[in-house]
Amino acid sequence: MSKRKIALVTGGSRGLGRNMAVKLANKGFDIVITYNSNESAAQETLGQIQEQGGRGIALKLDTTAIASFPTFREQLQERLKQTWEVEKIDYLINNAGFGLNASIAETSEEDFDALVNVHFKGVYFLTQGLLDTLNDEGGIVNISSGLARFSFPGYAAYACMKGAIEVFTRYLAKELGARKIRANTVAPGAIYTDFNKERFDQAQGVVDYISSLTALGRVGESDDIGSIVAFLCTNDAYWVNGERIEASGGMLL
Numbered sequence: 001m002s003k004r005k006i007a008l009v010t011g012g013s014r015g016l017g018r019n020m021a022v023k024l025a026n027k028g029f030d031i032v033i034t035y036n037s038n039e040s041a042a043q044e045t046l047g048q049i050q051e052q053g054g055r056g057i058a059l060k061l062d063t064t065a066i067a068s069f070p071t072f073r074e075q076l077q078e079r080l081k082q083t084w085e086v087e088k089i090d091y092l093i094n095n096a097g098f099g100l101n102a103s104i105a106e107t108s109e110e111d112f113d114a115l116v117n118v119h120f121k122g123v124y125f126l127t128q129g130l131l132d133t134l135n136d137e138g139g140i141v142n143i144s145s146g147l148a149r150f151s152f153p154g155y156a157a158y159a160c161m162k163g164a165i166e167v168f169t170r171y172l173a174k175e176l177g178a179r180k181i182r183a184n185t186v187a188p189g190a191i192y193t194d195f196n197k198e199r200f201d202q203a204q205g206v207v208d209y210i211s212s213l214t215a216l217g218r219v220g221e222s223d224d225i226g227s228i229v230a231f232l233c234t235n236d237a238y239w240v241n242g243e244r245i246e247a248s249g250g251m252l253l
Contacts, residue, residue, distance in 0.1 A: 012093075
């Protein structure tokens, strides 16, 4: 039986999710990651987790397929028993998602619904479905965005979903407090990762502009976020609950 805490990171096969998983392993956690389609990337993440001394498993999950969540929960419990001889995780990190750059006038209903399903509805009902698979005195970390505080044209729909997640997180903290389960939100600023790498690479001016708006003078990197998520899953953060922690290097102060 594992004596290490176990954290589940959705969308943990690449980008910020991979960094979160590796940073958690470095803190002494064992890891469950989910991936949507890129199994090879998930295996690469598992290799990095092992390099940090952790054990990890990868499960396929489409966070838009709400009807599949009960089956996912059963698969998760089965793999937990097989791998660690336990039935529950200790921390849930809701990270999976995608971006959309479209003005309010240009946002289609299809795009809007896709954002809702991944960034809000999926997070809400996956969390709901895993509440009985989450140990007391554990925690939940939801990923928001600096765009829920400051505004750039083209991100209205995406930012609205993240605003909803921040409200949801506060309610989780309130309702799960009796179980000593903490819930917090991490809101990254502009991060140079595969989430938006193509756009950044195509327009160097964007990187320079964002850097000029940031007190620390640069665009964020994955390491800037993964470490904060890992911290929130440790006992050092036991009194942090219901909070929104923006990690943007001081954008638009």
